[in-house]
Amino acid sequence: MFVLKLLIAAVLAGAAAGCQIAIAEPAGDAREAHMEVEGVVEIFSGGHGLGYVTLDDGKCYDLALPANVLKNSRRWDMKRVVITGSLQFRPRIDEMMxxxxKDRKIEGFGCSEDVIYVESIRKL
Structure with a gap:
């Protein structure tokens, strides 16, 4: 009986390990959607640049921010802005840090599954 339980535990552990290395990719025909949004941006210093924008209707988009915005995060944090960029695929795998x-790193968690690759940002 102990051997059977051990075998079941090994199979479950192997299945769980296989899930951790799954690679999430967009469909082959996925295209970037260009968009412009207006809302309040919040930027967390440190890490790989977690930031997001909250629109007036409550919708939230995570942001792939350029380096100059991250360096001056206090200038932008909690400000009302207009952001233009392209909507990108975001893998939702809990183990991803x-x-x-493209050329930016972002945290593996955030406020939504939608990420805007920020091409321009301006204060209102």
Whole structure:
């Protein structure tokens, strides 16, 4: 009986380990959607640049921010802004600490599954 339980535990552990290395990719025909949003941006210093924008209707988008915005995060944090960029695929795997979007790294968690690759940002 002990051997059977041990075998079941090994199979479950192997299955769980296989799930941890799954690679999430967009569909082959996925295209970038360009968009412009207006809302309040919040930037957390440190790490790989977690930031997000909250729109007036409560919708939230995570942001892949350029380095100059991250360096001057206090200038932008909690400010009302207009952001233009492209909507990007975000893998939702709990074990991911960070991932790359084009030339930027962002945290593996955030407020939504939608990430805007920020091309421009301006204060209102």
């Amino acid at each position: 960070w991932f790359d979007i």
